[in-house]
Amino acid sequence: MLRRPAEPVVAFDHTLETLAQDLVDSLYAHKGAIGLAAPQIGVSLRVMVIDMTANTTRDRPRVLVNPVIVAQSRQKSVREGCLSFPDYLANVRRCLRVHFVARDPFGNVVEDHVEGLEAVCVQHELDHLDGVLMIDRVNSLNSDWIRRTNS
Helix, strand or coil, X not given: CCCCCCECXXXXXXXXXXXXXXXXXXXXXXXXXXXXXXXXXXXXXXXXXXXXXXXXXXXXXXXXXXXXXXXXXXXXXXXXEECCEEEEEEEEEEECEEEEEEECCCCXXXXXXXXXXXXXXXXXXXXXXXXXXXHHHCCCCCCCEEECCCC
């Protein structure tokens, strides 16, 4: 499931609202997690949740449906983690600013410019929706794929 592109959402209904809540609940079940995509919980739909409340002034998670990046800055090497690979970090290239358009679970248009960690998170979760994993983004497994240590 994680290697296949997810299907676009076409019905903005109670089933989608339930999926959105399942994503939020699953995200909060993992301390320190900031993003999760539907394929990571076994649902092949283009839905993601991002919660940057510890890093921004936003006061609630953002559920993004059918997100598309419409503009982005140049890329820079960043270190990121993933709930699908909990024992590893990776050095990958990401844009530090992105402009995206999506829908919320009720079908309303959501458009935003995000920077820094939030921009990295949007790109990471969008990769999951496209069937791309963090390990696919590393240049070298020897230097860019890092095992976490328990400290």
